[in-house]
Amino acid sequence: MIELRVDLVLLSLRAGRLEVLLETDSGSSVPAWRLPGSAVGERQSLEAVAQACLVAATGSTRGYLEQLYTYGDPARVPGRRTVSCVYLGLLRGASGEPKVPGGRWHDASHPPRLLFDHRAILDYALTRLRYKLEYTAVGFELLEATFTLTELQRAYEAVLGEALDKRNFRRRILSAGVIEPTRAFRTGEGRPARLYRYRDDAVAEVKARRLFP
């Protein structure tokens, strides 16, 4: 029998780093980590399963979800025929601790040993996210509702893994027309920074040129 499930690559910015949520069977002595997920119920859509997993794992109902790829090689899970429809999830803002027992956040670029083909899935998700960041506005999904331009730049840098020029970043992100200034500022050390928000009317896919080629 073919078992159909949905697995998730849940990503979040925590302390400026891109982290991924992994689960382990608390029973076993050697920790074996895996992506969260669950079997698909008879009457659930794939999207609904992904959403339910997201809520179960993080307690948050806010999050961006996107279907990534479906993995169906007969040998990918030894002893069973499991087909996994994998979703990529981005959580807004620094998420709290995982709500699910055995769940923990890990550095997305240097995860522990993962079960099955989950390491390949994670790497693919990161590649796709980096790629997507270059020509869509999906990066905003990792931040709070309002944010400073520096925070936004840090988010992009965390995902892309490289430093970006401050002036060029601002010029491009502002000319893309997907964010707009608010009247609020974030204070702290140094000069206060203006807060921005996503524009409601911003198109998800930035039609124009890539943002970061």
Added chain:
Amino acid sequence: MIELRVDLVLLSLRAGRLEVLLETDSGSSVPAWRLPGSAVGERQSLEAVAQACLVAATGSTRGYLEQLYTYGDPARVPGRRTVSCVYLGLLRGASGEPKVPGGRWHDASHPPRLLFDHRAILDYALTRLRYKLEYTAVGFELLEATFTLTELQRAYEAVLGEALDKRNFRRRILSAGVIEPTRAFRTGEGRPARLYRYRDDAVAEVKARRLFP
């Protein structure tokens, strides 16, 4: 029970038009068209099922295949719980008539009425193909092993649905470095045209700027 299957959007250039392969139950009086596909066997990978369907439908073993999206809404196929993993297939050159009974090529942009959500799937496949054509070399998959630049331009125009400037097209496609000239020419009416071929060492994804933004 959840039924898992693979369906295909098979596209081919026929008489300069982009056409899609559809199947019908020859028994029924009112033709009801659908995308070709089949159930996933216990020991088959999804890719293998797609490849097998491609061969069964067209008799050709040459073809580009790429996983497109997995459709799993409980209501998409009335009375059954069917999850479809859909592959996009591009056939090289003008394909012959379909090998499968009930199969026929149709104008991809103006298909007949389709069963289930297959119309939405087809439209999504076309959108993705057009989008992908802008920044990858995937367009070559619709042509023979060697081709003239005019043929290549016609292929791009057929998919994109718009006319392209001859000089700009040539400049960009040549500077992309994915094709190379052969010593052969195609003769016919008018001046013979040089034949080109794909470069074996061409990267699938053109890293540089989009070809046709």
Added chain:
DNA sequence: AGAATAGTGTCTCTCAGACATTATTTG
């Protein structure tokens, strides 16, 4: 010779990328 198709070059304008200084606030 005429019809048909192949093949080629330039200019302009926009945008990406590199780069350093001034402005505002807190302690």
Added chain:
DNA sequence: CAAATAATGTCTGAGAGACACTATTCT
């Protein structure tokens, strides 16, 4: 006033897009 962070503008080079004529072959 020192430390910290925010905010801003210019120059240069590459490439996209618009555009028209010459070259070669066949009948």
